Structure formats: structure tokens, C-alpha cells
Amino acid sequence: MHRPLIIALDFPSLSDAKGFLTDFGKEQLFVKVGMELYYQEGPSVIQFLKEQGHLIFLDLKLHDIPNTVYSSMKRLAELGVDLVNVHAAGGRKMMEAAREGLEAGTALGQSIPKCIAVTQLTSTTENVMRSELLIERNLLDVVVEYAALTKKSGLDGVVCSSLEVPVINNRLGTEFMTVTPGIRQASDAVGDQARVVTPEKARELGSTAIVVGRSITRANDPLQTYKQMKAAWEGVQV
Numbered sequence: 001m002h003r004p005l006i007i008a009l010d011f012p013s014l015s016d017a018k019g020f021l022t023d024f025g026k027e028q029l030f031v032k033v034g035m036e037l038y039y040q041e042g043p044s045v046i047q048f049l050k051e052q053g054h055l056i057f058l059d060l061k062l063h064d065i066p067n068t069v070y071s072s073m074k075r076l077a078e079l080g081v082d083l084v085n086v087h088a089a090g091g092r093k094m095m096e097a098a099r100e101g102l103e104a105g106t107a108l109g110q111s112i113p114k115c116i117a118v119t120q121l122t123s124t125t126e127n128v129m130r131s132e133l134l135i136e137r138n139l140l141d142v143v144v145e146y147a148a149l150t151k152k153s154g155l156d157g158v159v160c161s162s163l164e165v166p167v168i169n170n171r172l173g174t175e176f177m178t179v180t181p182g183i184r185q186a187s188d189a190v191g192d193q194a195r196v197v198t199p200e201k202a203r204e205l206g207s208t209a210i211v212v213g214r215s216i217t218r219a220n221d222p223l224q225t226y227k228q229m230k231a232a233w234e235g236v237q238v
């Protein structure tokens, strides 16, 4: 799917996620399954979503020794998901192991899942990075350096704020994926996201994909809101 809008299925159970998806009928979606839903339901949630024809970003943010990440990624590739992620802070060997695990777990003739890295969590401020993580650099530099390490390690892109995309694209090229949460319609409540942009702005800034959760999942009319936000993201007039 070219430049997808990924819906974050942040629900406590598969039955809640199914309830939400009913409105969408047969529409093929790109959905994100995070820790909450996956830890509750396990692989059966992935199996269900695949049977419905949806593309899947399994957002488990792996961060462990290379050997463990290798074998875990092998298992995730066997599930047939389309996109997975790790923490870049795990380092180059860990990220290379992630890639190798995904290759090893992909059945012949299937596409290898794309793998992206989290640079710094959006909840980490520069102050926290300096005082708790003991990284004495400016936050944007760290994000861009971690993104460069991700690319060197053979991964496909990063999760980042849309506001960081121009600098990342400039340094690493537009083929390197930038998957950006923190998206709101102009009329929405911001919630706990500190820095948010509209789908139109994310497109202007050059994001490869946007991740939208509450703006759609908590909308009065989720399908209508999805269509509006998708059209805005794709630059289509409705």
C-alpha cells in the first residue's frame, strides 16, 4: 500500500477491535496492533486480521540481546505481518539480528516484513534524555543519529514525529521510511501527545505513513473520519 494511513487498534481485546472494525465492512485497512491487544490475545488477533485481508503493523518495539531478537523476529515473520519494529537503542548488532530473523522466518515466495526502529520515544524529553538516559546531546541530533544507525543496520526506516521528517529525509533520503504518529485533525483534542500535526501537514513534511489512533477510534463516526483523514493525507478533495 503506497503511503498508508495506519489505524492504531488500541483496544483491550479482540472483541472490542472487532466491534470497531464492523463499520468498515470489506474495506482493506492497514492496522497497527500494539502491546495491549497482542499481549491479551496473542497470535490469534493477527490471524483474524489477516483473514479479513488487512495489512498489519505489529508494534512490539523489541529491545533485547541480538540472539533473542533474532529468534523473536523469526516467530513474528512466521505470523505474516507486514511491518514490525525495534528500539534503535539496542544497537547495530541487535538491529542486524532483527533483519536476519525476519528473513529466516519468512516463507518462500512471501515478502519479508519491513522493520523500522524507534529512535527516542516521543514521551522522552531532552531533559529526561540528558538527566536520566545520560545522553548529552540535543534531541533532534540523537533522533537523526539513531536513524542513521538504523539505516546502516539494514532496516527500512524509523518511527518519528512528522516534524523530524524533513531533517531525516535530508540526511538519509526519501526511500528511508518515516512512520509518524501524533496525528490529529485540526478540530481534535490533542490528548497526551505533546506535538501533533494534521494529515495534510504530515504529507507536506514528507512522512511515508501516518499512524492514527484516537482521532478515528474515538470518533462519533469512525468510518467517515477515516475517509476524511485519508483523503487529507492523500491530498484528495472530498
Ligand code: C5P
Pocket (backbone or CB within 6 Å): 008, 010, 034, 120, 121, 122, 123, 159, 160, 181, 182, 183, 191, 193, 211, 212, 213, 214, 215
Ligand atoms: O491515539 P493516538 O493517535 O495518539 O495513537 C498513536 C499511536 O501511535 C499509539 O498506538 C501510540 O502507542 C503510538 N506511538 C506514538 N508515539 C510513538 C510511537 C508509537 O504515539 N513514538
